[in-house]
Structures are given as structure tokens and as C-alpha cells.
Amino acid sequence: MVQLVLTILIYLIIVIPVGRYLYHIAARKHTFADPVFDRVDGAIYKISGVDPDKEMNWKRYVLALIGTNGVMIGVGYLILRIQSLSFFNPNGIGGMEPTLSFNTIISFMTNTNLQHYSGESGLSYLSQMLVIIFMMFVSAASGYAACVAFIRGLAGRTRDNVGNFFVDLVRITTRVLLPFSLVGGLLLVWQGVPQNFDGNVVVKTLEGTYQVIAMGPIAALEIIKHLGTNGGGFLGANSSTPLENPTILSNLIELYSMMLLPGACVITFGKMVGESRKEHLAKLAPDHVLPERREGITARIYGREGRSIFLAMGILFLVGLSLCYWAESQGNPLLARIGLDQSMGSMEGKEVRFGVAQSALFTTVTTSFTTGTVNNMHDTLTPLGGMVPLLHMMLNVVFGGKGVGLMNMILYAILAVFICGLMVGRTPEYLGKKIEGREMKLTALCIIIHPFLTLVFSALAVATQAGQAGITNPGFHGLSQVLYEYASSAANNGSGFEGLADNTYFWNITTGLAMFFGRYLSIVIQLAIVGSLMKKNYVNESAGTLQTNTASFAVILVFVVYIFAALTFFPALALGPIAEHLTIWGYSYILDCFHILF
Incomplete structure (x- = not known):
């Protein structure tokens, strides 16, 4: 418990200054590194023909994002198909099969990084660098750019301008991802x-057998896979192998790397929206109020919108972490019955150097911040321990990666104020804008996309022979494997229960479609929502206005998220991990009764 508490406290200390720095990048305000980065960015704009002063509305922003990503998908697919060339291919890796190439390139361009291959045997160094590592930078920067545009729209300083996608892409890459990756990569090499x-x-072991030890640019991929909340490992065993994650310090570096920017996005949201509301309320202050007093009046709400969102996410995260840690600490009662020591908790599938505490924390973080990296085998988690990462991917709002958690949580905030507005019989408002029919229809559509993709594809998998062929575990756990695969794909997470025979035409194509639609449909609809809100006038607060910058609203938000999850996912969870848990512990209880009686 001390490990978990200290890790979280240190995170809260470092995320605040990073959030302020990210705010300066998003708002194009001055930073200490501008003399250097302005020249680098200027050279990139000149070479690529980008006008940094040209602004875009939400439609042009979306088209620029999808068009840029589409070109990269085409180039990356080609490289994967011809990677058998000897260039940067010392291990003689062959070209990748067509459907696996499709799945891989969609996976990494959508920031999912779901892997139906093992990196050490499936990719050349050329593909690892020009496709995997490059996509990890670009897909993360694209996601954060969309999040920044989304925040600008909510801030509502203009009626049509959400920024310039190419400028956001460049600034986030050069001023955030690259310098942070350089420092983090050197720490991992250390x-x-x-x-x-x-x-x-190839080395000869002490037992007299031979073992192949993978080499390559592992540290370069490792840092950006966490910092960009990507998750795809250089090796098949991901961050559970000592080559990717050798020590407890490297484990903490990777934890903080994947937690840092998603949390910073929430702080950036609070500061940008707070500044906008501050300017608006300053105009409404009575003329006779002294400027100092006017500043005090408006400063009270500065940044508090971000605090309520952060608090709601934090509550969801801590509930999940507590359940996962408790479940793994209990061990398996059936194993205890045959004499296996369970006093250390369930150690199956876990690295001894991390233990139950750091494994439970890593598991909860990687699926809450939609990273997808693993330092233990999720397939071997206890039923309730495995339900936590599955549920958090289904929620897809617990911080999330590349800003997606913030964007999705804002949709639930709109839903929450709408529900509360119905209770008191008035038009709901959020951030000073009325929420009306168009916004609610788009919000409902966007929220329903994720469960639709997860559940429909899962039903298709269990109903067809091609899908059933990939299920390697019978009963409840087999269903959990399927749910996990599609929840991970639709949430653009990328982690897997594994044990699933997923490198087939069926699984490559269906998960590829889930990843593609889960990423781009959500972005289009979310930017359409802010595009609609931007055109509306501010409405003055009244006694009936629901305050959305309070702790009570954070609690309301948590309940709305859980209620929606229960309505959409509980039946599936009941047939998977919950039924498996009841079976294991129920069987143990029956054995106890039998022992007492006889």
C-alpha cells in the first residue's frame, strides 16, 4: 500500500507543472525553450509549405487530420509488406502477411498498438523505426492535437477557429514528445x-541450452510507447521482459511516462477554459467595481472546471486500483487447496521483481490511460482483477491516452448536466453555453459508438466459426478474452488477455475495423459538438445554473459513468469475469462445507 500511495503522490506533484507547460504549448504562449523550438518549427513549416497563421474550422481540422493519417497508413503498409529487404534487417525478417499488415498499420496509426505478432520475430529494424516508432510519435501527436482543438472549441474565444492541425502536430511533437522522449530514453538506457x-x-545458458537474446533500438521505442500512450512492445512479452523493463526504477519511469500527458491534458483544459470564462466575466463585472476586485471576482472559477473533471477521473481510477489490488492479493482459493502458498497473493503471470502491488498498479494505469503496455500477463489475473482493466477500457474515460479520456469525459459531463437539467425543468448549460437538441444527439451518438463496436464484434466472434477458432479458453474466461480484445480495440488501448489465437483473417480484419471506427468516428463527432457550441452566445449564470466546477458535480459525473456502463456492459461482464469469480469462490465454499461435514 505504501508503494501505491507514494507512486500516486509523486505523480500528482509532477503532473501539475507538466500541465502548465502543455497549456503554454496549446495556447501558443511563451515558453523558456521558444528561441530554439521556434527555429525548428519554422524550418518544418517552410519545408512542408504550412502557413502557421492560417486557422481552420472544425471541418477543415478533421479533414487535415484524417488526410494526413491516411497518407501515413498507405506508406506504412507498403514498408511492412517489403520489409524483407536487407536494409536494417540483420535478423532476416520476411515481409508481413497482407491482413496482418492491415491490422498492424491501422493499430499503430490509431494509437492502439494492438499486436497480433511478436516484435522480435515479426518486424525488421527498418519497420520498427519507420513504421512503429514513427507512428507512435505521429498518432500520439494527432490525438493530442485533436484534444487541443476540442479544448479550444469549449473555451469558445472565437466562433469558428479551433486552430491549425499541422501547427498543433508539429508543436506537440517538437516541444513535448521529442524532448520528453530523449530524456526518458536516456534514463531507460541508464x-x-x-x-x-x-x-x-545467441548465448549458451548455464543449463547447456541455447537462447536467443533480442537486440535493437529498444529504448527508443520503449519511451515513446509509454509517453505517447501507445503500448506496442518491441518484444512480444512487452514490458514484462527485463529487456524492456529491467528494474523497479524503469518500471516507475514507464508508469509516470504513460500517466503524465493524459493528466496534463485535464489541467490544460482547466486553464484554457478558466482563462476564457475569466475574460467573459470580467466584461460583465459592474463598471464601478475596482479592477483589483473585478479580478478577484473572476479568479474564483479559474481552472476549477479541470479540477472537477480530474477528481471524477481520480475517483474512478482509485476504485479500480483498489479492486484490482485487493483481488490479486487474495490469491486463488483453489490453488491454496492443493497446497500452493497464496500468502503473497496471485503471483501467476507476474514478475517477481514487481510483485502484486506494482503489477496491479501497472495493470490499472495501462488500461485507464489507454496505453496497452503490460508488465504482467493479464490473462492470468484473477477474475475480478482482470475485470478492472476490462471495465476501464469499456468506460474509456479514466484519464485515457492522447487526450481521449478528457474528450469522452466531457461528453459525460454534457450528459450529466442534461439529466440534471431535466430534473429541475430548465435548459441545461455547460461552460456558459446552452446544451440543446443537436449537441445531445451528437453526444449520445458518440457515447454509444464504443459499446456498439465492442459488443457487436464480440457477438460476431462468438457466433461464427472463424471467431470461435481463436478462443483458446473454455467457458467464462473464453468470453472474457473476446470482450477484452474488442474493448481494447474500440478504446484504442492495445493490451490483450493473450492466449487468443488472433493472427487470422477474421481477427485481423474485425479488430482493424474496430480500431479504425473507434478512433476516427469519435474524433469527428466530438469536434462537431464543439463546432456547434462555439457558435452559441454565452448565457449568464443564474440561481438555477448547475455548478460544474465543484466536488459534488464530480461525484454526479462518476455515478453517470457507472450507470451508463452498467446499462451497456453489465450483462457481458456478468457472463464473463463475474461468473468466473463466482464459480471459483463458490466451488471453494462448497469444498469447505464438504470438509466440515465429512
């Missing part, structure tokens, strides 16, 4: 993560 272009090394 801890023993390889960074070279050598071929794999």
Missing part, C-alpha cells in the same frame, strides 16, 4: 534497456 542496431545474440 537502467539497462538496450539501444543498438546489432543482430540478435
